[in-house]
Amino acid sequence: MKIRFLVLLLFVAKIGFTQSETLDEQKRTNINTITSLFKAKNIDQLAKHINYPLNREYPLLSIQNEADFKQRFSEVFDDKLVALITNSKAEQWEEVGWRGIMLNDGVIWMDSDNGKIKAINYESETERKNRTALIAKDKENLHSSLKTFDNPTLKLKTKKHIIRIDQLANNTYRYASWNITDKESSKPNLVLSDGDYEFQGNGGNYAITFTNGLYTYTIYRNSISKDDEPEATLEVLKNDQIVLTENGKLIY
Numbered sequence: 001m002k003i004r005f006l007v008l009l010l011f012v013a014k015i016g017f018t019q020s021e022t023l024d025e026q027k028r029t030n031i032n033t034i035t036s037l038f039k040a041k042n043i044d045q046l047a048k049h050i051n052y053p054l055n056r057e058y059p060l061l062s063i064q065n066e067a068d069f070k071q072r073f074s075e076v077f078d079d080k081l082v083a084l085i086t087n088s089k090a091e092q093w094e095e096v097g098w099r100g101i102m103l104n105d106g107v108i109w110m111d112s113d114n115g116k117i118k119a120i121n122y123e124s125e126t127e128r129k130n131r132t133a134l135i136a137k138d139k140e141n142l143h144s145s146l147k148t149f150d151n152p153t154l155k156l157k158t159k160k161h162i163i164r165i166d167q168l169a170n171n172t173y174r175y176a177s178w179n180i181t182d183k184e185s186s187k188p189n190l191v192l193s194d195g196d197y198e199f200q201g202n203g204g205n206y207a208i209t210f211t212n213g214l215y216t217y218t219i220y221r222n223s224i225s226k227d228d229e230p231e232a233t234l235e236v237l238k239n240d241q242i243v244l245t246e247n248g249k250l251i252y
Contacts, residue, residue: 023093023095026115030101031101034085034115034117043069049117050063050118051114051116051117052065054117054120058152059134059135059155060127060130060134061252062252063076075124075127075130076120076122077124078124081107081120084103085108092104098112100112100118106121107121108121119223135151138152141185142185143184143185143187145187146166148168148169149169151167152165153165153166153173154250156219156249156250157180157248157249157251160246161179161234162177162180162184162251163175163177163234163248164177165219168193172193173195173208174195175193175195175210176191176192190212192211195208196208205221207220207221218235218237219232220232220233231248231249232247232248232250233245233248234246
């Protein structure tokens with residue numbers, strides 16, 4: 001397996017400008033609002049400053065609404081993450097085009113337009129333990145040939161397929177797919193190994209590509225995307241020509 005890091009180049013118009021100086025007054029106000037609410041531990045108001053759903057690392061469920069956020073706040077925002085936000089300096093926040101404004105190279109992402117938190121690339125110890133328990137339960141419902149893996153990377157449903165990708169112990173990736181009407185406890189129609197994982201920027205987006213003879217199968221995961229983009233997309237090529245594209249929705 002190869003892992004390729006795509007370097008996101010940020011150009012500034014003047015040498016010596018800090019990234020905070022590129023943010024306009026409204027965006028700086030939005031950042032101050034968020035940090036002040038964390039300092040005050042005002043969870044009720046923070047719940048109004050989130051773009052829902054707020055995705056968590058699979059197989060943790062996304063946070064769907066304000067009530068869900070309030071209930072799970074302490075699971076996501078432990079003391080370490082809260083301290084990172086409340087103690088952050090203006091120069092630690094950077095705007096990255098349409099992706100939004102990020103803190104510390106993408107630990108937190110804020111929507112540039114409405115000033116709401118849109119993504120969190122951080123896992124607390126509580127979330128880690130919860131994920132471990134969910135992974136164990138997930139394995140119980142899988143076909144016997146697929147039970148051995150370290151981490152489930154994602155699972156999605158397209159118009160015709162159920163697809164899951166798992167990370168194996170040797171840090172490689174495995175692809176398995178079923179017909180849309182099949183159960184994961186049944187034998188998969190297709191299993192591919194040695195996926196090529198490619199980070200796409202530092203917002204959490206990535207692509208995983210598998211080779212099967214003349215065919216390549218790529219899953220694009222859009223953790224941070226424009227409003228009209230799907231959560232994930234399957235693209236199949238034969239001899240470098242697209243033969244299938246299916247948008248997918250994550251399932252848990």
